[in-house]
Amino acid sequence: MPITGRLIIGYESVATAANFRAVDPTSGAQLEPLFAVAGAGDVDRACRSAAAAFDQYRQIDLAVRATFLDTCAANILKAGDELVERASQETGLPLARIQSERGRAMSQLRLFAEVVRRGYFLGLRHDPALPDRKPLARTDLRLRNIPLGPVAVFGASNFPLAFSAAGGDVAAALAAGCPVVVKGHPAHPGTSELAAMAISNAARECGLPSGTYSHLSGNSNELGRALVAHPAIKAVGFTGSRVGGMALMKIAAERAEPIPVYAEMSSINPVVILPGALRARGDAIASGYVNSLTLGAGQFCTNPGLVLAIDSPELGRFLAASGQALSAVGPGPMLSAGICANYQRGIERIGGYPAVSSVARGASGTGSQAQSALFQVHAPVFLASAAMQEEIFGPSSLVVVCSDAEEIGQVLEALEGQLTATVHLEAEDHAAAAKFLPVLERKVGRIVINGWPTGVEVCHAMVHGGPYPATSDSRSTSVGTLAIERFLRPICYQDMPAELLPPELRDDEAGLLRYPRLVDGEFVAHGSMTRNLK
Amino acid sequence: MPITGRLIIGYESVATAANFRAVDPTSGAQLEPLFAVAGAGDVDRACRSAAAAFDQYRQIDLAVRATFLDTCAANILKAGDELVERASQETGLPLARIQSERGRAMSQLRLFAEVVRRGYFLGLRHDPALPDRKPLARTDLRLRNIPLGPVAVFGASNFPLAFSAAGGDVAAALAAGCPVVVKGHPAHPGTSELAAMAISNAARECGLPSGTYSHLSGNSNELGRALVAHPAIKAVGFTGSRVGGMALMKIAAERAEPIPVYAEMSSINPVVILPGALRARGDAIASGYVNSLTLGAGQFCTNPGLVLAIDSPELGRFLAASGQALSAVGPGPMLSAGICANYQRGIERIGGYPAVSSVARGASGTGSQAQSALFQVHAPVFLASAAMQEEIFGPSSLVVVCSDAEEIGQVLEALEGQLTATVHLEAEDHAAAAKFLPVLERKVGRIVINGWPTGVEVCHAMVHGGPYPATSDSRSTSVGTLAIERFLRPICYQDMPAELLPPELRDDEAGLLRYPRLVDGEFVAHGSMTRNLK
Numbered sequence A, B: 001m002p003i004t005g006r007l008i009i010g011y012e013s014v015a016t017a018a019n020f021r022a023v024d025p026t027s028g029a030q031l032e033p034l035f036a037v038a039g040a041g042d043v044d045r046a047c048r049s050a051a052a053a054f055d056q057y058r059q060i061d062l063a064v065r066a067t068f069l070d071t072c073a074a075n076i077l078k079a080g081d082e083l084v085e086r087a088s089q090e091t092g093l094p095l096a097r098i099q100s101e102r103g104r105a106m107s108q109l110r111l112f113a114e115v116v117r118r119g120y121f122l123g124l125r126h127d128p129a130l131p132d133r134k135p136l137a138r139t140d141l142r143l144r145n146i147p148l149g150p151v152a153v154f155g156a157s158n159f160p161l162a163f164s165a166a167g168g169d170v171a172a173a174l175a176a177g178c179p180v181v182v183k184g185h186p187a188h189p190g191t192s193e194l195a196a197m198a199i200s201n202a203a204r205e206c207g208l209p210s211g212t213y214s215h216l217s218g219n220s221n222e223l224g225r226a227l228v229a230h231p232a233i234k235a236v237g238f239t240g241s242r243v244g245g246m247a248l249m250k251i252a253a254e255r256a257e258p259i260p261v262y263a264e265m266s267s268i269n270p271v272v273i274l275p276g277a278l279r280a281r282g283d284a285i286a287s288g289y290v291n292s293l294t295l296g297a298g299q300f301c302t303n304p305g306l307v308l309a310i311d312s313p314e315l316g317r318f319l320a321a322s323g324q325a326l327s328a329v330g331p332g333p334m335l336s337a338g339i340c341a342n343y344q345r346g347i348e349r350i351g352g353y354p355a356v357s358s359v360a361r362g363a364s365g366t367g368s369q370a371q372s373a374l375f376q377v378h379a380p381v382f383l384a385s386a387a388m389q390e391e392i393f394g395p396s397s398l399v400v401v402c403s404d405a406e407e408i409g410q411v412l413e414a415l416e417g418q419l420t421a422t423v424h425l426e427a428e429d430h431a432a433a434a435k436f437l438p439v440l441e442r443k444v445g446r447i448v449i450n451g452w453p454t455g456v457e458v459c460h461a462m463v464h465g466g467p468y469p470a471t472s473d474s475r476s477t478s479v480g481t482l483a484i485e486r487f488l489r490p491i492c493y494q495d496m497p498a499e500l501l502p503p504e505l506r507d508d509e510a511g512l513l514r515y516p517r518l519v520d521g522e523f524v525a526h527g528s529m530t531r532n533l534k
Helices: A040-059 A062-078 A080-091 A095-118 A168-175 A191-205 A219-229 A242-252 A275-297 A313-325 A337-351 A379-382 A405-414 A427-443 A483-488 B040-059 B061-076 B080-091 B095-120 B168-176 B188-203 B219-228 B242-254 B277-296 B315-325 B339-350 B379-384 B405-414 B425-441 B483-488
Strands: A008-009 A012-014 A018-023 A030-036 A125-127 A141-147 A151-154 A182-185 A213-216 A236-238 A261-264 A270-273 A307-312 A356-363 A374-376 A396-402 A418-426 A444-449 A487-493 A517-519 A522-524 B007-009 B012-014 B018-023 B029-038 B125-127 B141-147 B153-155 B180-182 B211-215 B235-239 B260-262 B270-273 B308-309 B358-360 B373-378 B396-402 B418-424 B445-449 B488-494 B515-517 B520-522
Touching: A008 A040, A008 A191, A008 B040, A012 A095, A018 A080, A018 A191, A018 A517, A030 A191, A030 A242, A030 A275, A040 A141, A040 A182, A040 A213, A040 B358, A062 A080, A062 A095, A062 A168, A062 A191, A080 A095, A080 A191, A095 A213, A095 A483, A141 B339, A151 A168, A151 A219, A168 A236, A168 A483, A182 A219, A191 A405, A219 A242, A236 A483, A242 A261, A270 A275, A270 A405, A275 A307, A275 A313, A275 A396, A275 A418, A275 A427, A313 A374, A313 A396, A337 A396, A337 B153, A337 B520, A356 B029, A374 A379, A379 A396, A396 A405, A418 A427, A427 B040, A444 B235, A444 B483, A517 B445, A522 B270, B007 B040, B007 B188, B018 B080, B018 B188, B029 B188, B040 B141, B040 B211, B040 B219, B061 B080, B061 B095, B061 B168, B061 B188, B061 B242, B080 B095, B080 B180, B080 B188, B095 B483, B125 B270, B153 B168, B153 B219, B168 B180, B168 B483, B180 B219, B188 B211, B219 B242, B235 B242, B235 B483, B242 B260, B270 B277, B270 B405, B277 B308, B277 B315, B277 B396, B277 B418, B277 B425, B308 B405, B315 B358, B315 B373, B315 B396, B339 B373, B373 B379, B379 B396, B379 B405, B396 B405, B405 B425, B418 B425, B418 B488, B425 B445, B483 B488
Parallel strands: A125 A517, A151 A182, A151 A236, A182 A213, A236 A261, A270 A307, A270 A418, A307 A396, A374 A396, A418 A444, A444 B488, A487 B445, B125 B515, B153 B180, B153 B235, B180 B211, B235 B260, B270 B308, B270 B418, B308 B396, B373 B396, B418 B445
Antiparallel strands: A008 A012, A008 A213, A018 A030, A125 A141, A141 A487, A356 A374, A517 A522, B007 B012, B007 B211, B018 B029, B125 B141, B141 B488, B358 B373, B515 B520
16 A cells, blocks of 8 residues: 555545655655645544544444454554555664564454453443332432543554554544544654554444544644644543653643543653572573663663662672673664654763763664663662653663662652562562562552563553653553543433433343443342353 | 531641631521631641551551441441531531431441442452463463542532531542541531541541541631642542632642542533423423422532423423422522522523523522522523523523424533433433433433432442533542542552462452452453342
C-alpha cells in the first residue's frame, strides 16, 4: 500500500497542506512522501465524525466489536514487510525488534477482542427489587459500564507499532466502545499512516460507522492542543515526556468540560540490590542490569535509571563488572536527532555534578547514536538534589551508594512516583526488603523481584502506571487488559422495562445471566465459568 | 457527650482560636458553643498524622478494618438523641428525617464493612508464570488494588449525617484503607463534631493508629484550600456547589502532584413525561412530582428541577394538577439563611425571563423558609438560553413544553451532564423513549423509569454520579459500594516470593483462593461462592 501523506478522517482520505517528511535517524536522510499537517478544521471534522459515530459504535453487538479488533490485528499483518521496513527506517530500531513489536501490537488487539467477548469489563451489578421491604420498597437497580466517548490518542515515539496509531491506547479505547482520533507521532509518520490504514480498513470491513477511527498527522503542538481542547473528545491517551503530558493535563483541566488525561510520562525505575543478592550473584546482576539499561538504546519507559545498593566490596565488584559490560556496548541509534540531543544534554547535566563520578561509558557513535553511560553518587548527595532524579531518556543510569538499608529506605521515600521498582534479593534479604516494600507500594505501579523492569508483559495482571509524575493518573494502567477501564464509566438503570434495557442487562442467557456479576453485592457466576483451583 | 468546639487531630482534642457558632435556621438563634477555626498549622498536623497512619492502617487485617466500620455505625447510634436533636436544630430538618438519615449513615458504614470482608474490591488478578513459553518465559504477575493515601472529605450541608463527618465519602475512603481528614460543614458544626467523635472513638477502640481520622472545623475557604493543597492528601471527596467544586478541582490540578477530586456538584435532573404516561396517570405523576420536588425543601442533589413534555390538553391538566398540589405546599425551612437567599435569587432570575411564566407558588414563609415555585417555558426559548439550565438549589422546577418527541430529544441533547434522568412512560411510549435513551446514557449517571430521582438507594448497583458538571469525574459514584473504587489504584507484583507477598495475593485459602479473581483473564471462584440463577 503506498504511503499517501494524507489525513484519514473517518473513511475519507484528506489532502491538506503538507510540509514535513520523516527522517531516517541512522543516515539523517529525509524520506518520501511529504506529510499533511492537520489544521483546526481537520481536527474539528475528525472529532465531530467521532462524536457522530459514538452511539452507533458503542451499541453494536460485542461480538462485532471483538471481530473488529481481531480484524485490526489481521490487517496489521497484511501490511506486511512494507510496514516493518518503514518502521525500522523511521525509528532506527532493528527489523527484528520491529517484528517483535508488530507481534505485540497484534496480540494486544486480540487480547482486547477476548476481553470484549468475555464482557467482564461491563462490570454488571444487579440489586433486584424488594417490593415488600419496610419502610420503603426497593426498586430494581442494574449497573453496567459504558464508554466515555471519543478518545484522543497521541502516538508514542518509542513504540511505533505497539503504542502508536494501532497501539495499546487505541486498542483499549476501541475495546471500551470509544471512537478514536489519533495524532500520529511526527517522527514516524509513514509507519503511523500504514498502521492507521489497517485500523480504518478493519472498521470499514466490519461495517462500522465512518468516524470510528481517524488519523491526523502533523508536527505542530497546535494540533495536539486543538485535539485535547475539542468538546467532542472525552478522554486522552498519551505516552511521552513529562513536559508534553503536563501540557495536555493543563489543557484538559481548563476545558469548559474537564476530561481525564492518561499520560504516561517519566520514570527512572529504581532497582534495589540487597547485600545477599550482591554476594550470591553480583556478576549476573551486573550483566542483566547493563543489558536492560542499554536495550533499544535505553529508550524504554521502564529503563532502569537508578540503582540503590549498600557500600561494600561486593558493590565495588558489581560496579566494576557493570562498567566493564557497559564499556563493551556499542553506540545505539536513537529514535530521532532531537531525542539524541536531549540525551546528550542529560548526560552532561548529571555528569556535571562534582559529586557524581563516571563509572563507565559505552562506545561512542556518530549522528543520532547514543553513547551509554553509568554514573555513581553517594546517597546524601542524591538526597540533597531533587534534580538528580529527573529522567534521562536513553541508556544512562546512576548508582546511588547507600551506607545501610535504612538509607536505601530514605532514598526510596524521597523518590517521585515511578512506573516500576525492582528488588534483587535472596532469602536472607527478605527481612530488609519487607521494611521498605510498603514505601515501594506507595511509590510505584509494579514491583519486580529478581528481574528487570524492561519487557512489559501484555496480560491481565500487568500495571504499567504509577503515581505522578510516572503517570497523570495512578488509578490506571496503559498496558494490559485493565487499561480498558480508563475509558469506561458506570451507569445505573432503575426499574427499566426489559424491552428498553441494554441487551447485557436483560434477565436472559444472552444478557445478565451470561456474565459473572454482583447480585446484591455477592459474586454470581455460572458453574460453567467456575474453575476451582483447590 | 458535650460538644467541645475543638478540633480532632488524630486522638488529640485541639483547642484553637474559636470564632463561629452554629445557627438554628428556623429561629435564627445562635447556638453554643463557639467552634474552633483550623489554621494552616492544624491542617498540616492533621495531614501529617494521616500520612503517618497510612501504611499501618492500610495493612491491618481486613477483618479489623471491617470491624472498625461496624464500630463507627454502633458509635453513631450510641451518640443517641443528642446527635439527632443537634442535627435537627442546626439544619432545620425535622427529627424524623434526621433519624432516617442516621439509619442511612449507619447502614452505609455496615455495607462497606461487608464490602471489606468480601474483599472483591481488591480486584485480584493472577497471570501465573509460563516458564516454558517461547520465545520468552512469562514471569508470575499478581495484581491487587491498594488505597491511594490520605483523603480529604468536605462535609455536605444537605446531609448532616449521611454525607458529612461520618458519611458516604468517609465510609468509602476508610473502607478502601485511606486515612481521612474531614473539613466539617460550618452550617452544622456540632453535628459534625459528634459524628466525628463516633468515628474517632471507633478507631481508638479498634486499636488503629492515631491519624486514621481527623476532623477540622472552620468557616473559611482558606481551610479547604490548605487541605486540598497539602502534599499528604491524595484524593478529595466533596458534595456541594459547582463554584465550590470547581475551586477545589483547580487547586488539585495546580498542585506539584495533581490529585483526583470527586466533587458532586450540580444537577437539574430532567424528567421526561411521555404522552402515554400523561394520558394514563397524569394526576398521579403530578402528585409524585410535587412531592419529589418539595421534599426536604427541595434540598436534594437529585431534585427534579426540569420537566419535559409534549404540548397537549393532557399536559395542560398535568400543569394544573401540579400547580394545585404545589400551592398547597407549606413553606420549607432551608438549611441556612445563605442557602435560602441563594434560592430566592434563583427564583427571581428564572421568573424574570419574559418568556418564562409562573405556574404556581407554594405558601410563603418567614426567615429561612423557602416558597416552592413552578415555572413553564417553551422549548425553543429554553434551547436559546444556557443559563436556564443552571441549578436552583431548593423547591423550584421548570416545565419545558416541547412540540414533539424530536424536540424533547433536542432539549436533552442540549443539557449539561446530570446525576439522573427520569422517564415516565407506558408501553406505547417505548418506541419514543428508545430514540432518546442513548442521549440520556451520554448525559447522566442514572436513568429512572416511572419513579422519582430523589431517594437514592445505598446499594451495590447505585450510581450517584454523572458527566461534568454533575460531578467532576464521571468514572465514579459517591453513593453505593462502587464508591470505594474512587480511592484505589492497581499495583502489580512480579515474581514476588510468597513470604513477601501481601496476604491476599498468596496462594492459600486465606489469600488468593478466597476471592473471585481473574486468572489469565478468566473469572475463577470457588463453587461455594457460586450461585446459579438459572
